[in-house]
Amino acid sequence: MRAAADPVLVGSPTDGELSDRLLAPVWRAGGPGWKILFLVTFAGTLMLGFLVSYTVVEGIGLWGNNIPAAWAFAIINFVWWIGIGHAGTFISAILFLFEQKWRTSINRFSEAMTLFAVMQAGLFPLLHLGRPWFFYWLFPYPDTMEVWPQVKSALPWDAAAVSTYFTVSLLFWYLGLLPDLAGVRDRAPGKVRRVIYGIFALGWRGSVRAWRHYRVAYLILAGLATPLVLSVHSVVSSDFAIGVVPGWHSTIFPPYFVAGAIFSGFAMVITLAIPARAALGLHGVITERHLDNLAKMTLVTGLAVSYGYICEYFISWYSGDPFELYQYWVARPTGPGSVVFYLMILGNVIVPQFLWSKRIRRNAKWLFIASILINVGMWSERFVIIVMSLEREYLVSKWHDYAPTWVDLGILTGTLCFFLFLFLLFLRFVPFISASEMKELAHELKEEEKAANA
Amino acid sequence: MRDGFLAELADRHALIAAASHMRALGYRQLDAFSPYPIIELEEAMGIRRSWLPWLILAGGIAGAATAYFFQWFLVAVLYPLNVGGRPAHMPAAFVPITFEMGVLFASFAAFFGALFFSRLPRLWDPVSDVDTFDRASLDGLWLRVGGDDPKFSAARTAQELRDVGALAVRRVGGRA
Numbered sequence: 001m002r003a004a005a006d007p008v009l010v011g012s013p014t015d016g017e018l019s020d021r022l023l024a025p026v027w028r029a030g031g032p033g034w035k036i037l038f039l040v041t042f043a044g045t046l047m048l049g050f051l052v053s054y055t056v057v058e059g060i061g062l063w064g065n066n067i068p069a070a071w072a073f074a075i076i077n078f079v080w081w082i083g084i085g086h087a088g089t090f091i092s093a094i095l096f097l098f099e100q101k102w103r104t105s106i107n108r109f110s111e112a113m114t115l116f117a118v119m120q121a122g123l124f125p126l127l128h129l130g131r132p133w134f135f136y137w138l139f140p141y142p143d144t145m146e147v148w149p150q151v152k153s154a155l156p157w158d159a160a161a162v163s164t165y166f167t168v169s170l171l172f173w174y175l176g177l178l179p180d181l182a183g184v185r186d187r188a189p190g191k192v193r194r195v196i197y198g199i200f201a202l203g204w205r206g207s208v209r210a211w212r213h214y215r216v217a218y219l220i221l222a223g224l225a226t227p228l229v230l231s232v233h234s235v236v237s238s239d240f241a242i243g244v245v246p247g248w249h250s251t252i253f254p255p256y257f258v259a260g261a262i263f264s265g266f267a268m269v270i271t272l273a274i275p276a277r278a279a280l281g282l283h284g285v286i287t288e289r290h291l292d293n294l295a296k297m298t299l300v301t302g303l304a305v306s307y308g309y310i311c312e313y314f315i316s317w318y319s320g321d322p323f324e325l326y327q328y329w330v331a332r333p334t335g336p337g338s339v340v341f342y343l344m345i346l347g348n349v350i351v352p353q354f355l356w357s358k359r360i361r362r363n364a365k366w367l368f369i370a371s372i373l374i375n376v377g378m379w380s381e382r383f384v385i386i387v388m389s390l391e392r393e394y395l396v397s398k399w400h401d402y403a404p405t406w407v408d409l410g411i412l413t414g415t416l417c418f419f420l421f422l423f424l425l426f427l428r429f430v431p432f433i434s435a436s437e438m439k440e441l442a443h444e445l446k447e448e449e450k451a452a453n454a
Numbered sequence: 455m456r457d458g459f460l461a462e463l464a465d466r467h468a469l470i471a472a473a474s475h476m477r478a479l480g481y482r483q484l485d486a487f488s489p490y491p492i493i494e495l496e497e498a499m500g501i502r503r504s505w506l507p508w509l510i511l512a513g514g515i516a517g518a519a520t521a522y523f524f525q526w527f528l529v530a531v532l533y534p535l536n537v538g539g540r541p542a543h544m545p546a547a548f549v550p551i552t553f554e555m556g557v558l559f560a561s562f563a564a565f566f567g568a569l570f571f572s573r574l575p576r577l578w579d580p581v582s583d584v585d586t587f588d589r590a591s592l593d594g595l596w597l598r599v600g601g602d603d604p605k606f607s608a609a610r611t612a613q614e615l616r617d618v619g620a621l622a623v624r625r626v627g628g629r630a
Contacts, residue, residue, distance in 0.1 A: 015489060015593030140528055148533040151525045152540070157550040164554040171565040179489065179591065186588035204581075206590050208499060210572035211491040216504040216567035224557050224564070235550050355564035439593075440490040443466070 008102045010284040012446060015439050019183055022435040025280060026197075027188045030428050033279055038424050044417020051410045052127065062128050062407040069390040069402040074128035076382040077412055080264065081121035081413065081419075083257075083378065086229055087265020089115030089169060090298075093225035099273055102293050104441045109276070109423075109432045110269050111173045116422040117268070118166045120415040127159075127392065127411075149159040151204075154238040161235040165228050172221045175214070178204045179436035219314060233261040246323040247332075247389030250315065256308030263301035263348070264378035270294050270371035274364045276427060285433055288362045295361035298374065302352030305381075309349065323394055331392040336401045340380045341388070347377015457601035458483070459611055460584050461620035462594060466492055469595045472618040475500035476599065479614060482545025483600030487581075487590040510560050510569045517559025522552045580627040587624075601627065 013021070030038065055062055065072035088110040095103035126132045138159045149156050165252055181201035185194055204210065206415040234254035241253040270291070316328040332341045351373045360366045387402050426432060461532040463469040466488070473495060474485055478567065484499055505582075525548045529535065569575065581587050590596050597620070599611055612623045 019489070019592040020505065140524060146533065148528040150535060151529055151551055152537070152544055152547040157554075160551045160554040164558040167558060168561045171561050175565055175568065182591040183489070186591045198577060202569065203577045204574065204591070205489045205579065206489055207572070208486040208488070208492070208495055208501065210574065211488070211506045212496050212501055213506050213568040213571045215491050215493075216506045217510075218511050218563045220507060221561060221564050224561050227553075228557060231550070232551065235554075238550075436490045443490070 002407065005257050007287060007432045008105070008289055009438070009442060009445060010287060013442060015442075017437050019187060019435050022285070022433045022438060023180065023183050023187055025432050026184050026429060026431055027190070027193060030424075031279070032389045034424060034428065037420070041421035041424060044414055045421045047410060048314075051407055051414055052123070053128055055407065055411070056132060057155060060128065062099070062405060064402060064408050066400075068386050068393055068398050068400050071128075071386050071390065072402055073404050073408040073412060074240075076304025076379065076386050077415065078121050078124035078128075079257075079382045079386075080379050081117045081124075081415065082165075082236060083233060083261030083264045084268045085114035085117040085121070085165070085169070085265060085423065086233060086258070087227050087259035087269050088112070089165075089229045090119075090262050090265065090297075091269070092172065093222040094229060096219075096222045097226060098150040100326070101441060101444070102290055104437045105282075105433050106269065106273060106290055106294075107437075108173070108176065108430075108434050109272065109426070111169060111176075112426045112430070113265075113272060114169050114266060115173060116419050117265075118162065118420050119422070122162060122166070123415065128292060139162060154235070154242050157235045158239055161228075161232045165232045168221070168225055168228060172218075172225055175218055175221065176434060176437075177208060177430065178202060178214070180431040180434060229262070230258055233257040240358065245389050245393055246321070246327040247385065250312060252308055252311045252315070256305065256311070257303035259308060260348075260378060263298060263305050263352075264375060266294055266298040266301060267371040267374035267378070270298065270367055272423065274368045274371075276432075278364070280427070282433070285438065291364065291367055292358070292361045295355045295367055295370075298371070299352050299355040302348060302355075302364065302374070303398055306320060306349045306352075327389060327392055332388050335388060335392060337383075337388065340383050344380035344384050345378050347373045347375075348381060351377065353377050456492070457580065457625075458606065459599045459601075459615060460587060460624045460626050461597045461599075461615040461618075462586075462622045462624075463597060463619065464595075464621055466495075466595060468619050469597060470494050470498045472597050472615070472620065475618045476597065476614070480588060480605045481599055481603050481611075482607070483603035485598040485600070487587075487596040487598070489591055489593060489595075491599070504571065506564070506567050506571060510563045510587050513563025513567075514556045514560030518552050518556030520559075522548055522557030525551060584626055586622075598626070 091103050091110040092107040126135055138149060178201060181197050182204040185198040185201045188194055237253035239259035240248040241250055273286055313328055316324040351370050354360050354370060391402055392399055463472055477499060485494055526543055530542040557612055615623045
């Protein structure tokens with residue numbers, strides 16, 4: 001049988017062993033590697049705090065964006081981060097509905113990745129408002145001027161989509177966490193830990209009456225999160241597709257953005273999973289089969305992204321529109337910053353092709369390098385779409401080249417550090433592999449084996 | 455079900471067998487605790503399907519309907535803005551927010567409904583005081599018989615639990 005040769009779970013651990021192995025990181029002190037990374041990312045988070053404060057006090061003139069490229073790093077980073085989140089929801093919701101057994105050991109940390117990525121994403125539109133203290137103007141509230149948000153615009157759609165996405169992801173994640181928080185409450189040494197985890201576990205005891213509602217709620221939340229995977233980035237893409245800028249005005253944008261989002265998200269899951277499993281010695285639960293499957297998903301979505309590029313180029317040529325032709329065939333490959341365009345092609349079109357090879361898919365080192373290049377490629381894609389289109393709009397007199405400032409680069413680096421900082425805290429304080437689901441899986445596998453032998 | 459007995463079982467098959475046996479004997483105040491969901495156990499104990507889905511549906515419909523109404527009220531009644539002669543009431547443009555709010559409120563209904571029906575949060579329960587019951591969230595499987603069950607009798611119930619294979623039988627709460 002294939003499952004025996006290529007396991008999703010190595011060995012047949014008992015429930016007690018699984019609990020100890022998967023819950024123990026919560027009360028074991030972090031190693032030296034964890035501490036160094038923690039300090040580095042904490043310093044980066046402080047820098048982010050400083051740069052955000054600087055931007056709020058001085059205004060967004062500190063950034064490189066100006067007319068015509070009014071949307072630059074802020075929106076690139078927003079789209080990039082929110083895209084990364086999509087793989088987490090894909091793994092936790094869609095693969096759950098399809099009953100993919102290999103998702104079990106990676107779903108919780110992928111979902112944590114979603115939450116942390118959306119937190120970074122949310123920062124950018126907020127700061128890009130210029131006067132972030134008026135953010136509540138996005139919401140319909142009765143004010144004395146009797147001015148209301150224009151809900152026919154794509155921007156309020158975006159606010160609704162992103163905040164819904166974050167909230168639903170959080171509820172789904174927390175509900176799945178309850179049985180494991182209860183496990184930590186009952187197993188962790190020390191009264192303080194037991195009290196704190198006990199409060200977060202909300203008194204979960206694993207009663208059959210609670211499980212029956214839990215199962216239904218979890219299943220339906222998975223069903224509700226599934227259309228969000230497809231809708232959030234579609235709405236984000238309408239921010240562009242509804243505009244008339246050459247390079248934006250395209251009907252392929254929603255599916256192409258969704259494919260790109262899942263593509264970059266799977267790359268980020270690989271980027272995080274490989275070092276985490278090496279550092280924490282989890283080769284038995286995150287096996288080569290998981291890496292292989294993640295790489296296959298990356299390859300498939302990467303091909304969808306490449307198809308999106310082909311379509312864009314074909315339509316620009318087929319339309320005969322001189323502005324579209326100029327944008328796609330001259331500005332992007334030969335215009336200012338064209339190196340970013342080639343980085344995009346390298347990361348999103350060429351690198352995924354190496355994943356056809358089974359040897360590379362199962363080699364943690366090469367896969368890690370590929371995932372980094374894909375992350376860079378997807379960031380470049382957003383740069384190409386946003387900045388290059390705005391730099392070369394219709395009127396030649398409006399053409400202007402864009403360059404980021406050190407504040408732009410600092411904030412991007414800062415969000416990377418903040419993201420990793422949150423992820424490190426998560427690895428240390430939350431059971432990052434679902435122990436209760438792993439036990440269920442171990443029993444299922446045992447039953448299957450029994451049925452196969454009978 | 456504040457008092458009664460807790461019986462520890464060896465594995466899931468023993469727990470399912472014990473639960474259906476006790477039910478066949480006429481006990482109705484039964485509950486079981488396990489570290490992971492066991493669907494066969496729900497069937498053995500005669501627990502019907504959760505009706506949480508209906509609450510979730512209601513939450514979703516209420517969210518979507520409210521969102522649509524609000525959007526129409528804002529841009530068609532309170533603050534109509536003529537952009538290029540497009541109609542004030544524009545259903546296609548209302549789709550994304552209507553959909554998102556439907557999903558959001560359905561999710562609230564799912565999460566808070568599941569907690570409410572499971573009677574959570576409840577940080578303390580009489581079973582928490584039973585020695586070694588804390589293994590229920592790790593690898594322990596327990597069956598509980600409530601002291602308010604009409605069939606309940608301190609001596610006989612404990613014996614019946616031992617007869618169906620309980621490794622240990624412990625008392626919950628004050629009397630019994």
